[in-house]
């Protein structure tokens with residue numbers, strides 16, 4: 001169906017309505033638990049360039065700088081295998097563990113929804129019992145490099161994800177035998193767990209690095225961890241990431257943050273990347289079934305003990321001092337980076353985006369004719385400056401964010417013709433008003449009468465000034481989104 005551009009122009013809504021939808025953090029970074037009958041691809045060389053992907057994983061092996069205060073060091077997965085003693089199901093059924101399954105080539109035989117458990121105590125308050133000291137990891141304090149700094153030489157586990165259009169995402173996963181929680185006053189140290197998986201994600205386009213995602217989680221609801229390659233510290237053209245010592249926010253058990261170097265041990269993963277290809281290609285998106293010594297990547301259970309639920313405050317906050325051990329690294333990687341990087345512009349915003357081919361059938365069936373785009377704007381509330389009240393958009397939603405103070409959120413909307421899998425380009429009015437900033441965008445698929453049948457979640461936007469380092473906020477962007485849009489319509 002063809003629409004005249006004049007009709008489209010009339011349909012374009014320049015300023016928006018209320019959108020009280022908070023941005024959902026990492027909702028789709030949860031491990032993908034496959035349902036019975038889902039097919040895993042059996043490894044054969046698909047359309048992806050597997051050797052190219054493996055080379056990139058090796059080429060960009062990150063350098064982790066550990067904190068001087070760290071006591072719980074990384075290890076290989078093999079280090080931990082001999083310590084697992086029994087399994088526990090989610091329901092609490094305890095089973096003896098067949099020790100010969102504890103190897104890289106056998107682990108996948110252990111059923112999903114299993115907690116691999118250690119017998120030894122694992123609730124340091126604040127110290128570990130002697131029997132559990134192996135949880136500190138294999139780090140050897142006497143193995144200093146020439147410069148006197150500690151040196152770690154453990155493996156990292158890499159997944160290369162071919163996202164199409166020359167994009168290869170590299171996910172580097174690190175393993176720690178133990179995560180030391182966070183002291184919370186009289187409650188003690190909360191959030192301890194056996195085994196810890198953390199990641200650093202990098203994006204390359206045509207073999208060149210463009211960005212990396214650090215899992216900081218320190219800057220409030222709207223912080224995002226995507227940084228341009230030129231803003232990242234590098235050694236030897238490889239990314240550097242800082243690992244904060246064991247005590248992090250209980251809600252988000254990530255360790256990688258970008259804090260200042262404190263002369264702690266260095267973990268250079270060059271030649272220590274254990275690489276894997278994630279799926280057989282960007283179109284089919286069938287995950288690979290790993291074989292032989294890589295087959296442990298197919299294990300879908302948890303890497304340590306179940307958490308406690310017997311503390312009196314469990315009903316209120318949902319966890320005790322020891323929390324559930326995490327899943328392994330083979331999670332869902334078919335997602336765009338934490339945020340889409342876009343330069344600021346003067347005047348109006350431009351959005352350039354594309355749907356995946358998987359939306360086409362659904363869109364045809366449902367007579368989709370239009371795409372609604374919503375640019376999410378935000379600015380701090382209570383800036384003690386009433387001068388610009390006239391600029392206030394109508395219908396502003398006031399949002400109380402714990403860490404950023406009160407902010408306002410509103411939308412600028414537009415409509416454009418649905419063009420299937422061709423690229424769409426839409427012009428939108430800027431986020432108006434002092435200190436206003438573009439924070440995200442989302443799309444909806446709509447009928448010719450403007451009624452929308454399905455909306456995406458928001459993609460966050462990280463803005464910068466062309467030619468300058470660092471991030472900068474502003475009211476209009478020139479956004480070229482290279483990640484196809486897809487969601488469950």
Ligand SMILES: *[C@@H]1O[C@H](CO)[C@@H](O)[C@H](O)[C@H]1NC(C)=O
Nearest residue numbers: 049050051052053055056207
């Ligand atoms: C596969 O990737 C390698 C390394 O990046 C590259 O040299 C080669 O040309 C690629 N092959 C194909 C068929 O794309």
Ligand SMILES: *[C@@H]1O[C@H](CO)[C@@H](O)[C@H](O)[C@H]1NC(C)=O
Nearest residue numbers: 097098099100101102106109
């Ligand atoms: C333990 O696992 C191995 C490897 O799968 C298997 O051959 C053996 O029969 C198992 N032993 C028991 C007692 O189940």
Ligand SMILES: *[C@@H]1O[C@H](CO)[C@@H](O)[C@H](O)[C@H]1NC(C)=O
Nearest residue numbers: 082084085086097098099119
């Ligand atoms: C678990 O511990 C018991 C008692 O020490 C031991 O007999 C058993 O072999 C252990 N099982 C495994 C799988 O290590």
